Amino acid sequence: MAGRGAWPRRARRVRSPRPNCRPLADRGWINEPNRATTMNARSRPARIPLPVPLTSRSRKYGDTPTTPGRSRNMQAIRRTDTKPEVQLRSALHRSGYRFRKDLSVHTSTRRVRPDIVFTARKIAVFVDGCFWHCCPEHGRQPTVNTGYWSPKLQRNVERDRLADAALHRDGWRVIRIWAHEELEDAVEKVVNALEQTSR
Numbered sequence: 001m002a003g004r005g006a007w008p009r010r011a012r013r014v015r016s017p018r019p020n021c022r023p024l025a026d027r028g029w030i031n032e033p034n035r036a037t038t039m040n041a042r043s044r045p046a047r048i049p050l051p052v053p054l055t056s057r058s059r060k061y062g063d064t065p066t067t068p069g070r071s072r073n074m075q076a077i078r079r080t081d082t083k084p085e086v087q088l089r090s091a092l093h094r095s096g097y098r099f100r101k102d103l104s105v106h107t108s109t110r111r112v113r114p115d116i117v118f119t120a121r122k123i124a125v126f127v128d129g130c131f132w133h134c135c136p137e138h139g140r141q142p143t144v145n146t147g148y149w150s151p152k153l154q155r156n157v158e159r160d161r162l163a164d165a166a167l168h169r170d171g172w173r174v175i176r177i178w179a180h181e182e183l184e185d186a187v188e189k190v191v192n193a194l195e196q197t198s199r
Contacts, residue, residue, distance in 0.1 A: 084179040084186075085115050085127040091187045092116070097194065107166040116190075121197040124167055125175045125190055132156055138180050173197065
């Protein structure tokens with residue numbers, strides 16, 4: 001019984017548990033997922049992760065995006081009608097020789113495309129660039145992205161040797177002219193081969 005003049009003690013309120021929760025060993029409450037939320041999550045399609053952009057540390061040479069300047073330089077490289085080739089064709093044509101340019105020659109083992117072809121005399125002329133065909137005098141090994149350029153240049157040299165062997169096997173005469181050679185020397189080399197076959 002409370003003493004005289006004292007306020008009566010209020011009954012202690014018991015808090016009701018939070019919704020979607022259950023007691024965990026009297027140490028608090030743990031959330032339980034709502035069934036409707038779980039069903040909606042299952043019915044939604046799986047999200048496709050976006051590609052992670054490459055950072056400067058993780059990017060390799062092969063992953064480096066091509067710059068506009070590099071794209072213009074690569075597009076300007078011609079497979080045919082290069083400056084040394086055009087000069088050699090013009091000099092031969094002025095001398096009275098007729099030929100086919102960039103003709104596909106089907107040998108017994110592979111297809112070859114010489115730059116200048118004398119079909120009647122079976123002479124194939126190639127005008128090779130110093131960089132692309134690894135000239136022993138002016139060819140240089142790339143210093144950037146060597147993992148790509150070194151095997152590529154090596155494949156060019158191997159393809160040249162296979163083309164020469166295929167043409168020789170079928171009775172063709174192959175003339176290789178480097179782009180750094182003087183025009184007079186290149187014309188003389190082709191004319192000498194033509195005169196030898198006409199004898």
